[in-house]
Amino acid sequence: MSREELAVQRARKSFQTGKSKPLEFRLQQLQGLLRFITERRRDIAQAVHRDLSKSEHGTELFETLGLEGEITLALEKLSEWAAPRPVERNLLTISDQVYIQPQPLGLVLIIGTWNYPWAVTLQPLVGAIAAGNAAVIKPSEVSCHSAKVMEELLPLYLDKELYPVVTGGVSETQELLRQRFDHIFYTGNSTVGRVVMEAAARHLTPVTLELGGKSPCYIDKSCNVAVACRRITWGKFVNCGQTCIAPDYILCEPCIQGRVVEEIRKSIKEFYTDNPKTFEDYGRIINQRHFKRVMALMEGSTVAVGGDSDESQCYIAPTVLQDVMEESKVMSEEIFGPLLPIITVSGVDEAIHFINEREKPLVVYVFSHDNKLIQKVIAETSSGALLANDCLVHFTLSALPFGGVGNSGMGCYHGRHSFDQLSHLRSCLIKQLKMEGVNSMRYPPHTAKKLGWARLLLLKQVNLRRLRRTLLLALLAGMAAFVVQRFLRRR
Numbered sequence: 001m002s003r004e005e006l007a008v009q010r011a012r013k014s015f016q017t018g019k020s021k022p023l024e025f026r027l028q029q030l031q032g033l034l035r036f037i038t039e040r041r042r043d044i045a046q047a048v049h050r051d052l053s054k055s056e057h058g059t060e061l062f063e064t065l066g067l068e069g070e071i072t073l074a075l076e077k078l079s080e081w082a083a084p085r086p087v088e089r090n091l092l093t094i095s096d097q098v099y100i101q102p103q104p105l106g107l108v109l110i111i112g113t114w115n116y117p118w119a120v121t122l123q124p125l126v127g128a129i130a131a132g133n134a135a136v137i138k139p140s141e142v143s144c145h146s147a148k149v150m151e152e153l154l155p156l157y158l159d160k161e162l163y164p165v166v167t168g169g170v171s172e173t174q175e176l177l178r179q180r181f182d183h184i185f186y187t188g189n190s191t192v193g194r195v196v197m198e199a200a201a202r203h204l205t206p207v208t209l210e211l212g213g214k215s216p217c218y219i220d221k222s223c224n225v226a227v228a229c230r231r232i233t234w235g236k237f238v239n240c241g242q243t244c245i246a247p248d249y250i251l252c253e254p255c256i257q258g259r260v261v262e263e264i265r266k267s268i269k270e271f272y273t274d275n276p277k278t279f280e281d282y283g284r285i286i287n288q289r290h291f292k293r294v295m296a297l298m299e300g301s302t303v304a305v306g307g308d309s310d311e312s313q314c315y316i317a318p319t320v321l322q323d324v325m326e327e328s329k330v331m332s333e334e335i336f337g338p339l340l341p342i343i344t345v346s347g348v349d350e351a352i353h354f355i356n357e358r359e360k361p362l363v364v365y366v367f368s369h370d371n372k373l374i375q376k377v378i379a380e381t382s383s384g385a386l387l388a389n390d391c392l393v394h395f396t397l398s399a400l401p402f403g404g405v406g407n408s409g410m411g412c413y414h415g416r417h418s419f420d421q422l423s424h425l426r427s428c429l430i431k432q433l434k435m436e437g438v439n440s441m442r443y444p445p446h447t448a449k450k451l452g453w454a455r456l457l458l459l460k461q462v463n464l465r466r467l468r469r470t471l472l473l474a475l476l477a478g479m480a481a482f483v484v485q486r487f488l489r490r491r
């Protein structure tokens with residue numbers, strides 16, 4: 001039996017004991033996860049530094065802070081999330097208990113990626129634990145230092161049988177994908193997304209696919225270009241552009257292109273100094289393969305800012321490309337690196353057309369003072385999320401479902417959405433064995449009269465709150481009438 005198969009079998013067996021279900025157990029595991037992140041902050045930061053040359057503060061800001069927030073929220077809200085959720089009844093079920101009961105799905109496979117190796121791997125785990133599941137955790141082999149630390153240290157804080165970490169590359173992931181799971185949560189590119197979905201289909205396993213794509217960013221000429229460009233520079237070049245929700249390219253009118261280039265140049269200098277290569281908050285491309293891939297994307301485009309690189313260090317400077325053509329190489333795939341192409345369009349209509357001609361992105365960004373224009377972009381495009389006048393920050397809001405649509409993915413998570421995504425929302429209806437007379441209308445023989453009753457009882461939605469209010473008012477009115485008759489009339 002392979003190592004992967006063994007881990008899956010053990011986790012499944014452990015789930016079947018029922019151990020992961022009690023809320024106290026889930027809370028205790030979530031506290032363990034929180035302790036892991038706080039006590040092992042240093043180990044995590046060192047691993048991420050070795051993987052991506054990120055600074056310690058950068059790692060805390062972009063990897064672990066969000067995780068801490070998600071765990072704290074789950075600890076606070078778990079009993080509310082896990083509680084039965086009453087639903088509206090019709091006249092036929094008015095005296096029944098009707099509710100949704102969230103239940104664990106079973107065994108979840110979490111496949112992580114390398115760009116934020118901790119956040120994208122452990123955030124789904126928060127949802128899996130909160131929902132009462134077992135989970136096999138497969139970190140990306142590409143961020144190998146983070147994977148090693150996860151494999152060595154995480155089991156010291158969590159139940160080892162229920163939440164094993166399985167490391168390895170493509171063949172190990174494929175071996176895992178041959179096993180049966182109750183849900184697969186995959187983060188990565190859409191080509192492998194298809195492989196995951198195909199494997200899941202063999203067992204009819206539901207999937208969440210957190211994929212990528214080219215997120216466009218439209219800058220309206222009426223907006224404050226300096227502020228817009230500072231925010232875009234931040235969103236694009238953080239983690240060297242290796243962020244799934246980074247703005248991939250800019251769309252703007254030709255009349256502001258020069259200003260956009262200059263403002264981004266200024267912001268790059270403000271954030272990363274004249275020499276980003278030696279500045280600790282500017283990272284590196286993950287490996288030589290990706291370095292070569294990103295460098296090749298520059299071919300045929302005009303460099304307006306940056307453009308220099310050092311293969312020995314996997315360094316590529318923050319780079320802006322101007323007057324980029326639709327057919328150019330840089331527009332052929334998700335960049336996932338520090339290149340920011342600018343494509344000129346005649347206005348918002350052409351920008352919308354440009355966006356709609358392509359796959360649905362993870363995010364559409366729009367910068368404008370004009371709320372009508374923002375609303376137009378919301379109404380006429382589709383994407384996982386829409387963000388106006390800022391970059392990336394929607395990721396930090398647990399109330400917003402995070403995920404893609406179409407080619408950028410399916411399913412979503414964060415906060416309660418993670419809990420719901422990894423739960424089975426079970427419908428429960430509990431009737432009494434009384435009032436059998438009411439049921440006669442559904443038993444044969446079927447007649448027009450019975451159908452009339454069925455129509456009334458099934459189609460009428462009952463607003464119980466309003467009904468209660470009406471009954472209360474009727475009761476109060478009756479009491480008032482009684483008081484008036486009995487006492488006041490006597491006088």
Ligand code: NAD
Binds near residue numbers: 115120138192
């Ligand atoms: P990657 O190479 O680390 O692959 C991800 C996982 O898939 C790894 O665990 C790897 O073992 C496995 N894998 C790779 N090839 C496989 C194969 N042929 N069969 C089975 N398993 C395989 O990561 P990547 O794909 O380079 O990640 C980058 C992509 O992820 C980008 O497109 C980015 O936009 C996307 N991403 C999306 C999100 C999101 O939340 N939507 C977050 C981060 C990254």
